[in-house]
Amino acid sequence: MTTTVQNLIGGRWTGDPVTVRRNPARPGEEVALSPSATPADVDAALTAAQEAQPAWAALPAPARGAILLDAADLLRARHADVAADLVREEGKTLAEAKGEVRRAIDVLRFFGSLAWKSSGEVLPSGLPATTIFTRHEPVGVAALITPWNFPIAIPAWKAAPALVSGNAVVLKPAELTPLSATHLASALAEAGLPAGVLNVVHGSGAVAGDALARDRRVAALSFTGSTAVGLGLHRTLSERRARVQLEMGGKNAYLVVDDADVAAAARIVAAGAFGLTGQACTATSRVYCTPGVLPAFVEALAKESEAFVPGDGLREGTTMGPVVSEQQLDTDVTAIRQARADGATVVAGGADPDGQLLGPTVLADVAHESGVAKEEIFGPVVAVIGVDSYEEGLARVNDSPYGLTAGVCTTNLATAHHFAAHAQVGVVKVNRPTTGLDLNVPFGGVKDSSSNTFREQGTAALDFYTWSKTVYLGH
Numbered sequence: 001m002t003t004t005v006q007n008l009i010g011g012r013w014t015g016d017p018v019t020v021r022r023n024p025a026r027p028g029e030e031v032a033l034s035p036s037a038t039p040a041d042v043d044a045a046l047t048a049a050q051e052a053q054p055a056w057a058a059l060p061a062p063a064r065g066a067i068l069l070d071a072a073d074l075l076r077a078r079h080a081d082v083a084a085d086l087v088r089e090e091g092k093t094l095a096e097a098k099g100e101v102r103r104a105i106d107v108l109r110f111f112g113s114l115a116w117k118s119s120g121e122v123l124p125s126g127l128p129a130t131t132i133f134t135r136h137e138p139v140g141v142a143a144l145i146t147p148w149n150f151p152i153a154i155p156a157w158k159a160a161p162a163l164v165s166g167n168a169v170v171l172k173p174a175e176l177t178p179l180s181a182t183h184l185a186s187a188l189a190e191a192g193l194p195a196g197v198l199n200v201v202h203g204s205g206a207v208a209g210d211a212l213a214r215d216r217r218v219a220a221l222s223f224t225g226s227t228a229v230g231l232g233l234h235r236t237l238s239e240r241r242a243r244v245q246l247e248m249g250g251k252n253a254y255l256v257v258d259d260a261d262v263a264a265a266a267r268i269v270a271a272g273a274f275g276l277t278g279q280a281c282t283a284t285s286r287v288y289c290t291p292g293v294l295p296a297f298v299e300a301l302a303k304e305s306e307a308f309v310p311g312d313g314l315r316e317g318t319t320m321g322p323v324v325s326e327q328q329l330d331t332d333v334t335a336i337r338q339a340r341a342d343g344a345t346v347v348a349g350g351a352d353p354d355g356q357l358l359g360p361t362v363l364a365d366v367a368h369e370s371g372v373a374k375e376e377i378f379g380p381v382v383a384v385i386g387v388d389s390y391e392e393g394l395a396r397v398n399d400s401p402y403g404l405t406a407g408v409c410t411t412n413l414a415t416a417h418h419f420a421a422h423a424q425v426g427v428v429k430v431n432r433p434t435t436g437l438d439l440n441v442p443f444g445g446v447k448d449s450s451s452n453t454f455r456e457q458g459t460a461a462l463d464f465y466t467w468s469k470t471v472y473l474g475h
Contacts, residue, residue: 003085005034005178007041007202008185010048011195015041015202019175024091024322024356025312031089034178037203042170042211045199049141049168050217052196057138057166064164065115070191072108075101075183082152082183087313089179090151091321091356094313096276104156104184107439111160114459120468131473136466138166139243140219143212145205145233147224148324149279151177155184157439158222159198161461163188170199170218172209176324178202205229216240220464222456223247224281227402227448234451245464246451247444249376250281250404252434253397255419257390257410258292264431265293265409266300269382272407272433274308274360277321278380279328281449282405282427282435286366286373287384288393294386298364301384302348308380310357322356323379329356332379339363339372339383349380368396376402390415398424404445405434426450 007015015035023029035041056064075082083097092100120134144158155171162169173181185200201208205225212218213236220243223233227249237244254272256265272284289297311318323329336351349361358380366373366383373383387393397406407429408419416430426445427437437443442455454464 002030003032003179005032005182005202007035007037007045008189008198008200009041009045010199011189019178019202021089021176021178023088024324027355029088031085032179034175034202037172037201037208039207039211041201041203042208042215045170045201046141046212046215046217048196049170049199052194053138053140053166053168056168056194056197059166061115061119061164061166064166065112067188067191067193068108068112068115068160068164071187071193072105072112074187074190075105075108078183078187079105082180084314085183086151086180087321089177090148091324092276092313093318093321096321097313100150100153103153103439107153107156107160110439111164114462115164125472129475131475133471133473135469135471136165136462137469139465139467140167141217142167142169142465143218143221144169144171145209145212145221145223145225146171146173146181148174148176149276149281151180152184154224155181157457157461159184159188162465163193163198165462165465167220167465168197170201170212172201172203172205172212175202175204213237218242220245222464230451231448243454243464244451245454245456247281247456248449249402250283250445250449251285251374251376251400251402252282252405253400254284254287254406254434255390255393255397255408256287256289256293256297257393257408257415258290259411259415260293260409261411262293262296262300265297266304268407268409268431268433269301270304270307270360272435273382274305274320274380275433275435277323278360279324279378280435282437283378284382284407284434285377287382288387288396289384290387290389290393294384298347298362298384301382302362305348305360305362308360310354310359320360320380323353323358326356328378329353329358332358332377332381335372335375335377335379336361336363336381339366339370342367342370342372344370344372344383374400394419394422398422401448402445403447404449405429407432407434
């Protein structure tokens with residue numbers, strides 16, 4: 001069944017569907033048809049947002065929050081259908097898709113509930129008969145550019161804090177996943193979100209995304225995607241001093257030291273490397289092992305990889321979905337073949353996909369300077385690299401232009417604390433997979449993984465979409 005998706009501009013669904021999205025597990029099956037927004041569409045969406053924002057900001061915060069809570073209830077009632085559509089357009093397993101839709105629901109509830117929390121604070125003054133207080137006010141119009149790998153969760157965790165803070169939003173979802181974002185927008189519209197407060201434009205980053213970034217009506221832009229695109233957006237937005245929030249690439253590392261539980265370490269790394277088909281910005285991509293555990297860890301990880309069965313995410317028995325697109329598959333396969341040519345040993349999986357199904361791949365005997373150890377792949381491929389000591393392993397973990405997540409497997413509390421203090425990343429995991437984060441905690445990276453400014457998720461997410469005003473009240 002093919003679903004027709006349209007842009008949402010000023011409360012109206014509009015746009016001719018011209019872009020076809022096919023099921024990555026069944027490339028012959030059409031899933032969705034979506035528009036390709038023009039600069040004129042973006043202009044109309046921004047006009048609608050700018051006109052709707054003042055009245056939305058004037059609405060009491062609890063009333064704004066109530067709409068998010070009602071939207072969460074609507075998504076909850078449609079949970080199974082939304083998850084099935086997510087599987088069909090993105091390729092996750094049904095269990096992963098259900099978890100992601102559940103995350104979007106919880107995000108709406110979290111930020112909807114925050115509307116009842118007081119904002120600002122009262123501060124003492126050194127002047128007589130004076131009260132000082134702060135106000136947190138919306139920035140205005142926020143543009144959100146989201147990726148295909150979490151097609152409903154990421155739009156939700158960007159849009160919810162923006163909306164509850166009183167901003168109007170223009171969302172540009174990834175071209176590969178128009179349907180999941182439409183489910184989110186539909187739920188918010190049906191919950192009573194006023195026309196123009198949330199607008200959705202489908203299309204390419206080069207056209208719709210660029211038009212958003214260059215328009216001076218956009219006060220803040222939040223982007224998740226590649227480092228190259230993100231840095232370009234940063235330059236564009238910074239020239240006019242608009243706010244920009246970037247969550248970009250990663251080459252996430254794990255360090256397994258001699259005192260680690262090898263079997264547990266293999267399970268942890270496998271979950272982080274092969275879950276979600278390795279298509280997560282926080283996925284484990286390189287593992288450093290000290291000499292005492294290296295051979296046993298390689299063997300254990302290869303064994304763990306056998307538990308991941310690639311297939312159609314809607315079929316029973318599938319534990320890993322297909323690669324999202326032929327372009328991404330080519331990137332994965334090319335990286336594996338180049339690693340082999342550079343001397344790496346393929347101990348599990350390999351570059352022999354069945355359609356867009358690529359098995360989990362474990363590479364050993366990887367050189368420190370090889371491409372597979374340095375460059376982001378974004379697939380179910382992990383490189384295992386030997387190091388002489390914990391100190392060398394930590395240095396290798398930090399020897400990257402990226403700094404999103406990193407982990408260490410150890411039974412030594414001192415080692416765990418030392419790693420947490422010295423790993424140059426935004427999120428540290430000790431004896432836990434690099435993937436996965438609670439929705440109430442700040443998320444973001446350092447170096448080329450982030451704009452190194454505002455964090456996403458948790459109450460910290462509100463900071464990006466508001467600015468603080470200090471008020472002196474004499475009496």
